[in-house]
Amino acid sequence: MSHSLQFFTSTRAPYLSLKKLPATSYTWFPVINFPTKKHSLKIIKSLSSDLDAASSQVLESGNGQTGAAGFLSADDVVAVPSHVPSDSGAAAGIDVDSVTEAELKENGFRSTRRTKLICTIGPATCGFDQLEALAVGGMNVARINMCHGTREWHKMVIERVRRLNEEKGFAVAIMMDTEGSEIHMGDLGGAASAKAEDGEIWTFSVRAFGTPLPERTINVNYDGFAEDVKVGDELLVDGGMVRFEVIEKIGPDVKCRCTDPGLLLPRANLTFWRDGSLVRERNAMLPTISSKDWLDIDFGIAKGVDFIAVSFVKSAEVINHLKSYIAARSRGSDIAVIAKIESIDSLKNLEEIILASDGAMVARGDLGAQIPLEQVPSAQRRIVQVCRQLNKPVIVASQLLDSMIEYPTPTRAEVADVSEAVRQRADALMLSGESAMGQYPDKALAVLRSVSVRIEKWWREEKRHEAMVLPDVGTSFADSISEEICISAAKMANNLEVDALFVYTKTGHMASLLSRCRPDCPIFAFTTTTSVRRRLNLQWGLIPFRLGFSDDMESNLNKTFSLLKARGMIKSGDLVIAVSDMLQSIQVMNVP
Ligand SMILES: Nc1ncnc2c1ncn2[C@@H]1O[C@H](COP(=O)(O)OP(=O)(O)OP(=O)(O)O)[C@@H](O)[C@H]1O
Ligand SMILES: CC(=O)C(=O)O
Ligand SMILES: [K+]
Numbered sequence: 001m002s003h004s005l006q007f008f009t010s011t012r013a014p015y016l017s018l019k020k021l022p023a024t025s026y027t028w029f030p031v032i033n034f035p036t037k038k039h040s041l042k043i044i045k046s047l048s049s050d051l052d053a054a055s056s057q058v059l060e061s062g063n064g065q066t067g068a069a070g071f072l073s074a075d076d077v078v079a080v081p082s083h084v085p086s087d088s089g090a091a092a093g094i095d096v097d098s099v100t101e102a103e104l105k106e107n108g109f110r111s112t113r114r115t116k117l118i119c120t121i122g123p124a125t126c127g128f129d130q131l132e133a134l135a136v137g138g139m140n141v142a143r144i145n146m147c148h149g150t151r152e153w154h155k156m157v158i159e160r161v162r163r164l165n166e167e168k169g170f171a172v173a174i175m176m177d178t179e180g181s182e183i184h185m186g187d188l189g190g191a192a193s194a195k196a197e198d199g200e201i202w203t204f205s206v207r208a209f210g211t212p213l214p215e216r217t218i219n220v221n222y223d224g225f226a227e228d229v230k231v232g233d234e235l236l237v238d239g240g241m242v243r244f245e246v247i248e249k250i251g252p253d254v255k256c257r258c259t260d261p262g263l264l265l266p267r268a269n270l271t272f273w274r275d276g277s278l279v280r281e282r283n284a285m286l287p288t289i290s291s292k293d294w295l296d297i298d299f300g301i302a303k304g305v306d307f308i309a310v311s312f313v314k315s316a317e318v319i320n321h322l323k324s325y326i327a328a329r330s331r332g333s334d335i336a337v338i339a340k341i342e343s344i345d346s347l348k349n350l351e352e353i354i355l356a357s358d359g360a361m362v363a364r365g366d367l368g369a370q371i372p373l374e375q376v377p378s379a380q381r382r383i384v385q386v387c388r389q390l391n392k393p394v395i396v397a398s399q400l401l402d403s404m405i406e407y408p409t410p411t412r413a414e415v416a417d418v419s420e421a422v423r424q425r426a427d428a429l430m431l432s433g434e435s436a437m438g439q440y441p442d443k444a445l446a447v448l449r450s451v452s453v454r455i456e457k458w459w460r461e462e463k464r465h466e467a468m469v470l471p472d473v474g475t476s477f478a479d480s481i482s483e484e485i486c487i488s489a490a491k492m493a494n495n496l497e498v499d500a501l502f503v504y505t506k507t508g509h510m511a512s513l514l515s516r517c518r519p520d521c522p523i524f525a526f527t528t529t530t531s532v533r534r535r536l537n538l539q540w541g542l543i544p545f546r547l548g549f550s551d552d553m554e555s556n557l558n559k560t561f562s563l564l565k566a567r568g569m570i571k572s573g574d575l576v577i578a579v580s581d582m583l584q585s586i587q588v589m590n591v592p
């Protein structure tokens with residue numbers, strides 16, 4: 001197969017494009033930014049081996065710096081494979097993914113994206129190439145939702161993400177999201193969806209049916225359902241996507257009339273309301289972590305997932321319990337526990353839950369089914385603020401770009417919602433159905449990316465940061481020193497307009513303290529293990545590198561400078577502030 005080489009013009013410069021290859025496997029490099037003549041030739045040659053003779057002659061005569069026989073000039077942009085094999089991190093002694101590297105080289109430090117992006121993986125994105133496209137598009141964390149799919153399927157996704165990291169140098173972390181034991185519908189007997197029309201009578205039942213299910217019948221997972229509901233209650237599917245009114249109870253069957261028609265999806269969440277409030281009968285006693293969840297958690301520990309997100313957390317106790325369970329089972333590797341805030345109880349006990357957790361998720365889908373919708377934005381704002389104060393990463397999730405499940409562009413309202421989450425400086429934004437089963441997963445990710453970068457830039461330029469009181473979160477004197485160092489270093493970085501903050505951290509703690517300050521410049525976080533590197537990938541503004549380093553900061557810095565310089569990621573004269581876990585000091589220096 002030969003690939004044709006094309007020029008097409010844009011407002012900026014002529015671009016070279018490689019046809020017949022998926023655009024996602026390429027990174028666009030401006031020619032002037034090729035770090036060395038040797039580097040550019042290597043890239044060009046590795047491409048040209050696939051090109052037809054005429055095009056490859058053109059390319060082989062080019063050196064990328066001075067123009068190729070009149071074809072390449074300093075403003076041209078060429079596509080290069082987004083992973084250049086000879087550039088692999090391990091060989092060079094430092095691991096960073098090729099996408100971040102290209103972004104740093106192309107746009108400079110200031111323009112790198114600070115907000116992290118999470119994609120829920122589903123049927124639309126579980127192929128290796130699809131996962132790679134998401135990683136190239138900026139996915140920092142892949143989420144698997146244990147509500148859906150089989151264990152075999154989850155295993156396959158985890159293995160593919162790990163292989164992607166190993167082969168292509170990414171640090172995509174894996175988040176496993178538990179099912180939880182709230183009330184939900186069954187799987188619709190295998191159907192992808194079912195349409196409920198206005199006025200139709202449907203039966204909700206706890207009885208076990210064979211497949212196919214009787215017509216207009218829905219299974220409910222909670223045995224006490226028929227006893228707890230009353231005639232006249234309102235039954236909300238997925239927080240109001242479809243509504244029913246309970247008209248009759250016949251033993252285990254509950255007959256309901258559809259009052260708001262819509263699409264029923266498998267395993268959709270169910271809530272029932274009486275006199276305008278959510279009814280919480282015995283179901284409030286259901287365990288947060290069900291027996292099925294414990295099996296899933298064992299699976300997650302065995303597979304070494306990076307994060308476990310716990311659905312419908314009600315108290316700090318369940319988080320503490322899970323953390324000690326993980327500590328006992330997975331010696332050495334520590335899996336971070338994320339509390340999903342999606343119930344009334346979790347809002348009541350917010351501070352203590354977040355304090356006990358390693359991070360939180362504003363799970364707006366279910367939250368909006370439990371509290372009035374108009375209260376969701378203020379709850380989001382409060383959760384983001386508490387997390388930042390307590391130094392825990394926070395994720396804003398659900399319906400960010402819901403219309404993109406079906407359409408290639410977002411609504412203006414969705415863009416405004418994403419902008420607000422970025423403006424609140426949440427650590428991460430999450431795609432759900434948009435990436436799991438939508439038509440345009442890559443486009444949705446690209447929207448999150450471009451809106452994040454734009455809003456972050458605007459906010460930096462306008463210097464509009466909300467000054468937030470950052471209380472002392474350390475429990476020891478040494479912790480307090482680290483906090484003070486990070487707060488001072490971030491302030492100095494802003495005032496001196498430095499190019500980057502460097503942090504050398506074994507556990508990642510010092511990096512998170514710097515991230516909490518949300519400085520203007522990016523934070524290069526150097527850590528010794530790949531697992532800490534992956535975990536740091538959830539936190540605002542951190543560019544995680546894996547690097548072997550010692551307690552001698554002088555030699556660490558020299559090593560870092562020479563490695564990053566060799567790869568064109570920093571240059572002589574760049575102003576850097578360095579802090580470390582080992583040495584409690586702040587160093588300000590120009591790259592030699
Ligand atoms: N592994 C999967 N297999 C099939 N479909 C999936 C999978 N993961 C997600 N989906 C689809 O994407 C939709 C949105 O995903 P999402 O993770 O938000 O689930 P959810 O059912 O809304 O539950 P949750 O409240 O836990 O987020 C789901 O309703 C489902 O249709
Ligand atoms: C993400 C999730 O669980 C929710 O929004 O409900
Ligand atoms: K879930």
Ligand SMILES: [Mg+2]
Nearest residue numbers: 342363365366
């Ligand atoms: Mg939920």
